[in-house]
Amino acid sequence: MSYVLIGPDGRPHPSPVPGRLGGHRRGRLYGRLDCPSALRAIARGGYVRHRVFFADEATAVAAGYRPCAVCLPEEYASWKDAAPTPGEVAAMRDLLAGARTIAIGHGRDAASLAAVRAVLGFGKEVLAVVDWPETAASWLRPARRLTAQIPDAWVIAGEPAGWSGMVGRLWNDTPWNPARTFGFAAQATVDGVPPLAVAGMRGVTRGGGTWELGAGWLVER
Template sequence: MRRVPAPEVRPVESQPGEHHHTMSSLTGPPASGSPLIPAEELAAYGDLPCPAPHTAPELNALVGLLTPAKSRIETVAVGHSRDPASRAAADAFAAAWKARGGKVLARVDWPESAASWLRPARRLTAEEPDAWVMAAAPLGFAQLARRLRHSTDWDPARTVAFAALRDSRLPALAGPDTLHGLRGATAEGGTWAVRHRWVTSYPPPGSTA
């Protein structure tokens, strides 16, 4: 189990027992004013990686995060970047979720650069889904997440994401506690979670790593 502080990339050992923590929603959106990330902050983080194609273990782990014992999650909204890997991941999740009898209330995409990200933010939250699923590149998602927290009732603790968003720089880029509670799957079939400024990774079930 590893956790990585943003903006540092090198992981450090997590504290004992941290994998038992629970996720709770935040009490309010970021401070008033524009939620857009200033250009100088974007420049400080350099080039962020493009999403890689998702894997079958990753998809299975993501579905597993939404379907624990006694889960009441039935409806989801799926959001994704416009790159081919993110589109394919969103397609695969939507098909898997519908095959389980679940409902996809909305499917929303967004560009990596936009004037405000308000339209996709409102579309993602309009139907009040039980959960949100994100397949996205880090930069565009950071901007969207800031808009979601600023202008909607979106809850990161009810959101799961593909491995492309497991980037140690993402919590700092999105802003203080904007992503607290966000969880996701790794390409190997493990999981990860954002807790304040930390990204903590967990190995696949049965793994000794």
């Protein structure tokens, strides 16, 4: 038997196994298969045509869906609290104005996932959405996935620990270019990263300003 699940690119894909989470395409939300709110809507008949399914939470998030407030209250609260500020989102949109294609790399924490959702709403052509752990023996695999295609811009959202591990791999083992890379507030640091590896990288602050990294220095504007 074949199933159809939504992938991280937001498109339907065949799957040999059923989805573990359900979702609503128009509402851009996901939740448990036994969600009482979803089941009531299905019983009324107005939900089924927009019903979608996901293999796991990471896929739903990467596809741009948010957690359901009814059946996933803790995840919803984290999503709401971690969402980037309006100024942060507006500043990132401005930085990416000239980019047609983007590749997104991110950590697995709530703040990073919320930032990814915001960027997916910009309407850019997304070549890749790649996540990474905070600790790993090697970040080579996600680094290569993130750079498998060369976008107009890379967008980064992640905690400093995981990002510092990724930077080394990106700099030494891939065609990544920091001057075409844009980060959120968490990336505004030169601590724990090779100075030359992030030189030219730019990003946004929580207040809606911007920053730029050089070889061992940070300037906020």
